[in-house]
Amino acid sequence: xxxxxxxxxxxxxxxxxxxxxxxxxxxxxxxxxxxxxxxxxxxxxxxxxxxxxxxxxxxxxxxxxxxxxxxxxxxxxxxxxxxxxxxxxxxxxxxxxxxxxxxxxxxxxxxxxxxxxxxxxxxxxxxxxxxxxxxxxxxxxxxxxxxxxxxxxxxxxxxxxxxxxxxxxxxxxxxxxxxxxxxxxxxxxxxxxxxxxxxxxxxxxxxxxxxxxxxxxxxxxxxxxxxxxxxxxxxxxxxxxxxxxxxxxxxxxxxxxxxxxxxxxxxxxxxxxxxxxxxxxxxxxxxxxxxxxxxxxxxxxxxxxxxxxxxxxxxxxxxxxxxxxxxxxxxxxxxxxxxxxxxxxxxxxxxxxxxxxxxxxxxxxxxxxxxxxxxxxxxxxxxxxxxxxxxxxxxxxxxxxxxx
Amino acid sequence: xxxxxxxxxxxxxxxxxxxxxxxxxxxxxxxxxxxxxxxxxxxxxxxxxxxxxxxxxxxxxxxxxxxxxxxxxxxxxxxxxxxxxxxxxxxxxxxxxxxxxxxxxxxxxxxxxxxxxxxxxxxxxxxxxxxxxxxxxxxxxxxxxxxxxxxxxxxxxxxxxxxxxxxxxxxxxxxxxxxxxxxxxxxxxxxxxxx
Numbered sequence: 001x002x003x004x005x006x007x008x009x010x011x012x013x014x015x016x017x018x019x020x021x022x023x024x025x026x027x028x029x030x031x032x033x034x035x036x037x038x039x040x041x042x043x044x045x046x047x048x049x050x051x052x053x054x055x056x057x058x059x060x061x062x063x064x065x066x067x068x069x070x071x072x073x074x075x076x077x078x079x080x081x082x083x084x085x086x087x088x089x090x091x092x093x094x095x096x097x098x099x100x101x102x103x104x105x106x107x108x109x110x111x112x113x114x115x116x117x118x119x120x121x122x123x124x125x126x127x128x129x130x131x132x133x134x135x136x137x138x139x140x141x142x143x144x145x146x147x148x149x150x151x152x153x154x155x156x157x158x159x160x161x162x163x164x165x166x167x168x169x170x171x172x173x174x175x176x177x178x179x180x181x182x183x184x185x186x187x188x189x190x191x192x193x194x195x196x197x198x199x200x201x202x203x204x205x206x207x208x209x210x211x212x213x214x215x216x217x218x219x220x221x222x223x224x225x226x227x228x229x230x231x232x233x234x235x236x237x238x239x240x241x242x243x244x245x246x247x248x249x250x251x252x253x254x255x256x257x258x259x260x261x262x263x264x265x266x267x268x269x270x271x272x273x274x275x276x277x278x279x280x281x282x283x284x285x286x287x288x289x290x291x292x293x294x295x296x297x298x299x300x301x302x303x304x305x306x307x308x309x310x311x312x313x314x315x316x317x318x319x320x321x322x323x324x325x326x327x328x329x330x331x332x333x334x335x336x337x338x339x340x341x342x343x344x345x346x347x348x349x350x351x352x353x354x355x356x357x358x359x360x361x362x363x364x365x366x367x368x369x370x371x372x373x374x375x376x377x378x379x380x381x382x383x384x385x386x387x388x389x390x391x392x393x394x395x396x397x398x399x400x401x402x403x404x
Numbered sequence: 405x406x407x408x409x410x411x412x413x414x415x416x417x418x419x420x421x422x423x424x425x426x427x428x429x430x431x432x433x434x435x436x437x438x439x440x441x442x443x444x445x446x447x448x449x450x451x452x453x454x455x456x457x458x459x460x461x462x463x464x465x466x467x468x469x470x471x472x473x474x475x476x477x478x479x480x481x482x483x484x485x486x487x488x489x490x491x492x493x494x495x496x497x498x499x500x501x502x503x504x505x506x507x508x509x510x511x512x513x514x515x516x517x518x519x520x521x522x523x524x525x526x527x528x529x530x531x532x533x534x535x536x537x538x539x540x541x542x543x544x545x546x547x548x549x550x551x552x553x554x555x556x557x558x559x560x561x562x563x564x565x566x567x568x569x570x571x572x573x574x575x576x577x578x579x580x581x582x583x584x585x586x587x588x589x590x591x592x593x594x595x596x597x598x599x
Contacts, residue, residue, distance in 0.1 A: 131453065138405035139461040140454045165462035191465065193566035196511050196520045197576055198464055226513025240567040243521040248513060 041212040041262035041287045064392035065371065067119070071383040074098055074110050074124030082375040082383040083207065084365040085149040085157065087182045090116035092367065094375055095147040095159055095183075096383050098124075102145075103168075105130060109147045109161055111183055114385070121385070127186060133163055133175065136189045140165050145172070149183075150208045152216065154236070157183045160192070160204045160218065170223040171200045176238050190238050200224060205254040205305060207363070208234075212262065215241060217288065219255040219267065227272050229255035231288060246282050247294050249273075258308040258316055263287045266339045268308050268318065269294070271301045277324040279306055281339050297340045299333055300324045307364040309372070317393075318342065319362040319374050330359035330376060334397070346396050348374070348386060405457075408563035409466035410447075413457055416467050417443045419475035426482040466564045468575040469555045470500050470582075473547060492547040494589060497582040499548060504579035507570060523570035532556055532569060 073079045076098030083095050092114040099107030108129035113122045130141040147161040157179040162172035174192040179185060194202040201224035208218040216234040221227070227250045233242040246255060251273030259265045265288065268281045278296035299320060304327050306320040314337055322331035322344055328351035333342040351357035362376040371389050378384040421439025429435060446456045467475075473496060480488045511520040522528055536552035555572040558564060564572065 134454050134458065137461075138410075138455075139458040139465070140452070141462070191565045193465070193568060193571060196523075196568070196570060196574075197508060199566075222513065224512065228513055239562070240524055242524050243518065245518045245521065248516070 042209055042217075042259040042265060061370075061389045061391050064395050065387065065389040066392050067387040069114075069119070069121060069385045069387075070378075071096075071112050071121045071375070071385055072124045073382045074112075074126065076100070076108075076110075078102060078104075078380050079110070079383055080377045080380055081146050081205070081361045082377065083147060083149045083363045084373050084375050084385075085151045085183075086365060086367045087113070087151065087157070088155050089182070090368065091182075092365070092373060093149065093157070093183045094121070094383065094385070095127075095149045096375075096377075097145050097147055097161070102380075103143050103164075105143065107144050109144055109159065111159075113183070127159070127183075128161065128177070128189070130163070133189060137175075137191060142166065145169065146203060146205050148204050148207060148218075150216070152236070153210050153214060156180055158208070158216075158238075159183075159186065160208070162203050167200075169203065172203045172223075173199045174202055174204050174220065174232075176234075178238070192232070192234075192238070192240060194220065194230075194232055194240060194243060195222070197224070202230070202232075203253075205361075206256040207307070209257050209259060209265070211287075217257065219257045221253040221255060221269075223253065226250055227253050229253065229267065229269050229282075231255075231257070231267075233288075244288060244291070246291050247280075252280055252294060254305045256306055256308050258310055260310070260313070266308075266316070267291070268297070268306055268339070270303060270305050271296075272303050277301055277303075279318070279320060279342075283339060295340060297335075297342055299342045299344075302326050305361045307362045307374075309364045309366050311366075311393075317364065317372070319348070319364050319376070321360065322347065327358045327360045330362065332396075345393075349378075405461050406466065406564055408558060409461065409565065410457075412467040412472055413460060414443050414447070415472055416475045417446055419479035422479040423475070423482055464575055464577055466566075466571075468578060469551055469558065469572050470496065470574050470578045472554075473551055474578055474581060477547065488547070494585070496547050496551060497585040497589075499551075500574050500578055500582035501586045503570075504574055504576075504582065507574075508576070508579065520568065520570055523568035528569050529556060529559065532573075 071094055078101050079096050079098040081097055085093050087093055093111060095111050097107055098110050108126040110124045111127050112124045130144055134141045141163050143164050145162050147159050150158040158176060160174055160176050163175055164171050175189050176192055177186040177189045193199050201222050202220050204220050206219035208216045211217060214236045218232045218234055220232050221229045228248055229246040229252045231244040232240055235241050246267055251271055252269040253272050254270040255267045257265055257267050264285050266281050266283045268279055271277060271280050276296045277300055279299040279301045280294045280296050282291040282294050284291045300323055302321050302323045302325050304321045306318055308316055308318045311317050316335045318333045320331060321327045322329055329347055330349040331344050332346040333344045335342045349359040357379050360377045362374055365373045371387055374386045375383055418439040421442045422435050425435040425438040449456050477488045477493050507519045510518055532552050533556060536549050539549035559569045559572045
């Protein structure tokens, strides 16, 4: 006993010293620990809900508007996975990846801008390629893909994208870069570490959501062995604050997050399983602390990406492939308060040659004027951009689902 | 790559150079020369405009504290065996073995909980602080305390790319090493028991 006390006494200075050292080193940890237990809530304007008070039927523009444009593919044979953001000046910026083929070494991340009140997109510009990323990150990069744009509350443009060093897409890691001039120039790329297994197999596709405290919720998904959806909570500086797994198993990828109010949100997912080929979803009522188990909606899903946006406080608009077998069409559907029940209202695309054409990876945006923009991959040859207004949507809703 | 990543990999390469060359020569100048040459080559020789260290970092972005301690410990044992004991290394490997055995499968989707996500939680740092104090005060080994303390300090100062404290503790490469270490250790004990 005496020997134990003697040994313990000798160690007291060491314990005290290391305790003081670590206590001084970690005030941020203690500080953030207290805020960790409460979710900050979703920003209302982050998902287009600033227009909640607007009546859907013909208030902003009397005439229906439907416009179609092609975004310059930048001379690349293959383009894919477009995403749209509205800039602070009212212009629209698109990001996508393009190259000789998917996964090729010459694939780069491209951007183009549609100035406010203009009809033509500007020229495409490469903002990232594998050589540049290799140099910035100090490591070998094999290929790039899936850019996701986001305008945060501070007016910064974020671009999240995946990169692969070895293997296929399941070996992806997420990278982030930030622009303070509307996407004209970008700062140093930051690696988002989200997996302990060589930081591989976390991919991004869905649009992030701004939280009330300035943090960002980024929908991501995992593809190695299991296929499941997750949410990453990022601090305003881009560091990871928290990770939340939404589903289990091998069926749910490419989550698309849509908020209803500060506490309520639904996450709709591409279904990669074999059984119920439907769009699946999970919901939260406490700003993401807890989610329901996955349920399926009444919309079909042929293992393809979807996107959703809030129209009003009670309605959500989805763009998706209305098929269980292929991406040969692209449709719009509207849901009320029940995220399981959707009504298909319009077929934006339908392949003239049966299964020969592909319309995929849609991205939807509601701008500050209330117009809705959708960009999607048109047969992998170019990015098509469609714009319509609420008056057009109200007119379409009165009729049967048809082609334009 | 961060400064921690570059420095960490250089340290691992020096340790491995010193340890491995010790099997062939006792000359300190030769051993340090070999280690320096390995580091210089890894950071300067390029393939496809990417230095060799870039291919290492493409697999494992940055070495964990465990990798630094194990490689450094092996090198130190070849110099001062009485300062870093085999028992120290074995205890560290046993901790890595069990932590990895639980955490990696859960991160890949096995089971209902993602234990890796716990590492982002600030309370994970507090738990590790408690563990470090416990090791320093009452447990047997100094290496475990150094392991937890170094991981805490590096994480607290955002030294590496990761914001998850578990990435500072272990990585898949040391997990494989720890499996080998624990496996051979268990086999030896089993073999000795049968004799």
